[in-house]
Amino acid sequence: MRHASAMKRGIRTATHPARPDIQGLRALAVGLVVIYHLRPEALAGGFIGVDVFFVISGFLIIGSLARETTKQGSVSILAFYARRIRRLFPASAAVLAAVLLGTVLLLPQSRWQGISADVIFSLLQVQNWHQALSAVSYAGATEAVSPLQHFWSLAVEEQFYLVIPLFFLVLAAVARRSGRASGALIVPAMAVTALASFAYSIHLSNSEHTMAYFATGTRIWELAAGGLAALLPAMGRTSAVRAAVLGWAGMAAVVVPVFFLTTAMPFPGSxxxxxxxxxxxxxxxxxxxxxxxxxxxxxxxxxxxTFIGDVSYSLYLWHWPVIVFAVALLGRAPGILEAALLAALSLVLAAASYYGVEQRFRHPAPRATARHAAPGRSAWAGHRRVYVAAFCSALLVAVASWTPWQVVEVKRAQLSTALSDRDYPGAQAWSERPAAVPAGMPVRPDPAVAMQDLPATAAGSCGVYDPAKVPDSDCWFGSADQPGTPEIVVVGDSHAGQFVDPLIAVSEKIPLRIRAMVRNGCPFALTPPRSADTVYTNCSAQNAVTAAKIIEQKPDLVLVAGMREAGYRKALGWRWTPESPLVDGYVQTLSLLRDAGLRVAVLADTPFPGGNPVECLQEHGHADKCGTPAAEALAGGEDSLVVAAGRVPGVETTDLSRHFCRDGVCPAVIGNVLVYRDNHMTNTFAKSLAPDLAVALRLS
Structure with a gap:
């Protein structure tokens, strides 16, 4: 009973209503995040502002629930959720609606569906998992940044809020059954939870860094740490001066790391x-x-x-969409003066949101409050209006997000419609026997859906081939399996995967079986790439197994392709060291295949477009301003794969760049067909290469 009494004394001490320093701490947290997003080079570790927010939330929410549990012996779940809805939902719904409107007015249609989907992920409070699964994939690396990406941290908190009252209900029930005071188990249970989450955070941060950053389980300990700060016995015997010194030590622990922490570190580990x-x-x-x-x-x-702390939630919500839309309009990162103006605009929007939305819904009218609290009314009746209003508002935002989605969906249906070779010759317009190009035809695929014009390898696991997981019977394309049908293995990264569909097109005229063994973001080499302090040995290790499987299969042709080293630096920030160059890694894999007596052909990489041809076309309405100078598209040194092919006797080399560039320019549209969706070809243009690819590989 002495422990329970101490618990009560500690909790009572923490309930002082006047804690302006907490609002100031919120201001510090949001300031770090805003500066980091505007000028990351100035504050490399500013992202820890989110961690500060998590601890504050844990301190306030867990402390409040602990006091309720200790006093009442239970927790009112309906009341708790109603308070969270009134506090958080109105402002977030307003931002989601504003982002939808801004998307339609300011951003190209190619981004509408992605942002519409992000609205739904944000409404459902699962944006963190969407970001985690997108960011760990190579495809996510080439996508434009979402104006709702920052909702991931709100999703973590909301998922925490969903379970924490249940956690306290269970503790209260266990305490009653064991005859203990209702608050007796809270501190030990919270400590165990924090330690378990902290251990998981360290493990996942070291093994799957990006997933760990967004995952809920790796962040629970931060919220729990705040809760323990609220629940431990009061500092009654600590002098004010000693407490002040400890406070400044804590401030140093928050501020100093922002200058040396980086996203390359295993965060949020130890x-x-x-x-x-x-x-x-x-x-x-x-x-x-x-x-x-x-x-x-x-x-x-x-x-x-304290003022910035008061508006910190709205400031967090508004600042990131403001930055993303500004970058989209400027076409570059903001300068110092522009960053200051964007920060000021964000603060103005935050203040308007705080006074016009947050406060209006957070504190209901006294008359309504009294009516809801009338004797005899059920708990549901007292909070029904909050839940109904939130549901209707969420439904309205969701329906609004469906409109831009559907506009693009109508255009996406065109992708399944076969194009006339006469109207849309694509690469054949620049073949040895050029096809005529009719004037006045709309570009296909429509730029609004070009990002969805994907190769066959985009489905399932065929674009992320793992020799240990993908069965040998999977990822086969082309003609039916008949004795004597020639077999081609396509191996390499996503730039190799682009050539699977042209080969499928060839197989419609001559018998041909194609096996895709491509892995996005993984050049077919035995030397691993590096990014900052990370070495990606998984890729090179899998390549050795893949090479052994190819040798065992004994195909009639092995077609190898991959992005230039300069492309990897630009798209992913990857590099190879002089001690372990990419060329040497390619030589090793090509030599393994040739030593086994296999026919091996290497495809030179396609030119790398400058900027974003898709968005350029949507902005200007025509292709004249969207081409890339050939010197730029082919810049960055020699193609390492082609160089390696020249060092391995018997390896054939094919270069199709004449189908992409002419007179010093690599256009965005050739033969009425959009060439690129990002640094990859549209699948429509890739298939138009089929006749010339067949000739180059001596397939016909």
Whole structure:
């Protein structure tokens, strides 16, 4: 009973309503995030502002639920969720609606469906998982940044809010059954939860860094740390001066890391404990140190800081869409003056959102509150209006997101319609016997859906081939399996996968079986790429197994292709060292295949377009301004794969670049067909290469 009594005393001490330093801490957190997003080179570790927010949320929410559990012996789930809805949903719904409107007015149609989908992910509070699964894929690396990407942290908190009251209900039930005070199990249970989540965070951060950053389980310990800061016994015996010193130590733990932490580190693993514990220390010592003039709590409690803290939630919501739309309009990152103007605009929008939306819905009218609290009314009746209003608002936003989606969906249906070779010759317009190009035809695929004009390898696991997981019977295309039918293996990265569909087109005229063994973002080499401090050995290790499987299969032809090393630097930030160059890795794999007596052909990489041809076409309406100078498209040094082919006797080399560039320019549209969807060909243009590819490979 003494422990339960201490628990009650500690919780009561933490309930002082006047904690302006917490608002100031929120201001610090949002300031770090905004500066990081505007000028990441100035504050490389500013992303830890999100971690500060998590700790603050845990401190307030867990502390509040613990007090309710201790006092009432239970938790009102309906009341808790209603408070969270009133606090968080109105402002987020307003931002989602504004982003939809801005998307339709300011962004090209090629982005409409992606952002419409992000609206739904954000409404359902699963944006963090969408970001995690997108970011860990190579496809996600080439997509434009979403103006709703920052909703991932809100999703983590909402998922936490969904389960934490249930957590307290279970603890209260266990306490009742064991005859203990209702709050007796809270601290040990929270500590165990924090330790388990922290251990999981360290493990996943070291093995799957990007997934760990967005996952909910790797962030629970940060919220729990805030909760423990609220639940531990009050600092009654700690002098105000000592508390002030501890507060400044906590501030140092928050501020100093922003100058040396980077996203390349395994975050939020053990390194995240520095700002998390620092934030917890500031929260723990704030009340005890408030009488000291030079304490952190007094500095954080000054009016400018508390004002920004008041609007911090809305500021977080608004600043990222403002930045993304500005970058889209400017076509580049903002300069220093532009960044300052964007920060000011975000603050103005945040203030308007706070006073016009947040406060209006967070604090219902006294008359309505009294009516809801009338005796005899059920818990549901008291909060029904909140839930109904939230559901209707969410439904309205979801329906609004369907409109731009459907506009693009109508155009997407065109992708399944076969194009006339006479009207849309594509690459055949520049073949040895050029096809005529009719004037006045609309470009196909429509730029609005070009990003969805994907090769056959985009389906299933055929674009992320893993020799240990993909059965040998999968990823076969072309003619039926008949004895004597020639077999071609296509191996390499996503640039190799582009040539599967042209070969499928060839197989419609001559018997041919095609096996795709391509892995996006993985050149068919035995030397691993690097990115900052990370070495991607998984790719090169799998290539050795893939080569052995190809040798075992004994195909009639092995077709190898891959993106230039300069393309990897531009698209993914990958590089190879002088001690382990990409050329040597290619030589090793090509030699393995040739030593086994296989016929091997290498395709030179396609030219790399400058900018985004899809968005350029949508902006200008015609292709004249959207071409790339050939010197730029083919810049960045020699093609490592072609160089390696020249070092391995018997390897054939084919270069189709004459189908892409002429008179010093690589156009965005050739033969009425859009050439690129990003740095990859549209599948429509790729298939138009089929006749010349067949000749080059001596297939016909």
């Amino acid at each position: 390194v995240a404990a520095i700002p998390v514990l620092g934030t917890a220390a500031i929260l723990r010592t704030g009340a005890a140190a408030s009488s000291v003039a030079w304490s952190v709590s007094r500095v954080l409690g000054i009016r400018p800081m």
